[in-house]
Amino acid sequence: MLILGGITFLCVVLMVVAAYFAIKTNDLLSSVIASSTVSLMASVLFLILQAPDVAMTEAAIGAGLSTFVFLIALRKTERFEREEEQ
Amino acid sequence: MKKPGLKKRLRVKNIFVFLLLCYLAFQMFGVFGLLDLNKVKGVAKYYLENDIKDTQSANVVTSIVVNYRGFDTLGEVTVLFLAATGLGAILSGRRKIKRKRIPANAMLKFGSKPLLSIIILFGAYIFIHGHLSPGGGFQGGTVVASGFLLMLLTFERYKVEHKYVKWTESVAGLTFVTIGLFGLFLLGSFLANFLPLGKVGELFSSGVIPIIYIAVGFKVGSELTGLLDNMMGVVE
Numbered sequence: 001m002l003i004l005g006g007i008t009f010l011c012v013v014l015m016v017v018a019a020y021f022a023i024k025t026n027d028l029l030s031s032v033i034a035s036s037t038v039s040l041m042a043s044v045l046f047l048i049l050q051a052p053d054v055a056m057t058e059a060a061i062g063a064g065l066s067t068f069v070f071l072i073a074l075r076k077t078e079r080f081e082r083e084e085e086q
Numbered sequence: 087m088k089k090p091g092l093k094k095r096l097r098v099k100n101i102f103v104f105l106l107l108c109y110l111a112f113q114m115f116g117v118f119g120l121l122d123l124n125k126v127k128g129v130a131k132y133y134l135e136n137d138i139k140d141t142q143s144a145n146v147v148t149s150i151v152v153n154y155r156g157f158d159t160l161g162e163v164t165v166l167f168l169a170a171t172g173l174g175a176i177l178s179g180r181r182k183i184k185r186k187r188i189p190a191n192a193m194l195k196f197g198s199k200p201l202l203s204i205i206i207l208f209g210a211y212i213f214i215h216g217h218l219s220p221g222g223g224f225q226g227g228t229v230v231a232s233g234f235l236l237m238l239l240t241f242e243r244y245k246v247e248h249k250y251v252k253w254t255e256s257v258a259g260l261t262f263v264t265i266g267l268f269g270l271f272l273l274g275s276f277l278a279n280f281l282p283l284g285k286v287g288e289l290f291s292s293g294v295i296p297i298i299y300i301a302v303g304f305k306v307g308s309e310l311t312g313l314l315d316n317m318m319g320v321v322e
Contacts, residue, residue, distance in 0.1 A: 013111070
């Protein structure tokens with residue numbers, strides 16, 4: 001039970017950190033990878049909550065395919081976010 | 087003069103957002119902890135108590151998705167189909183983007199061919215055993231599509247034949263609707279379970295559920311494969 005709690009704590013902390021990083025970074029490639037980390041941690045949390053069906057969907061679509069779709073879109077545009085001019 | 091003030095305000099806002107996120111994260115711990123099955127009420131209670139009797143499916147989630155709420159799943163599949171069609175229409179209307187990239191290294195080329203068959207086997211396992219183990223048509227279909235994604239990434243001249251993808255998708259969708267209509271004519275309600283139920287835990291059990299989930303698996307897999315191939319651009 002303690003180990004499970006530790007894993008849960010780690011996942012939640014990593015999710016928050018990765019989500020914050022994905023919003024703040026200028027490098028869009030890192031942002032995509034960070035958002036895929038959020039999905040991966042969410043799928044671990046779903047597994048801990050005994051929802052394996054949802055966990056599989058989240059891992060396959062959230063962490064797998066959607067990351068790839070973002071990467072294709074990124075390859076056809078630019079990697080770095082431009083500084084906004086005000 | 088204006089800039090530092092703006093920066094400071096932004097930083098304070100950031101800290102507040104971060105604190106809010108932390109607060110929400112720790113609020114999540116309150117939700118954690120497993121549900122007491124004796125306290126489940128309403129429809130959920132009905133599903134948990136009568137699932138074995140009604141459908142003989144070991145996986146309650148599958149029997150809800152395909153049997154009790156089968157019509158919703160048909161809608162879901164239609165939404166996915168429309169999304170894939172829309173993307174194809176948008177991409178084909180513009181000028182063709184040539185597919186070009188640096189060639190993959192020897193290790194990836196050597197490893198991805200045997201891996202493709204294993205990944206497709208795994209995806210097929212997931213959607214064929216949807217009524218026995220976790221997973222089902224959507225998950226298995228996505229796994230199959232990710233196998234083709236590996237091939238698209240590795241071989242620069244690899245191309246999915248859209249003719250076959252289209253046919254697979256159409257036949258799978260038609261199977262779903264036909265089974266629903268059979269249920270309508272034989273038992274009086276759309277997607278009714280008209281096949282013999284069998285015994286819990288056997289592969290050939292729970293009536294139409296495995297057939298529908300296999301159809302959904304084929305449909306989702308071919309749709310996503312065609313979508314990925316569309317997005318990669320045109321082979322010259």
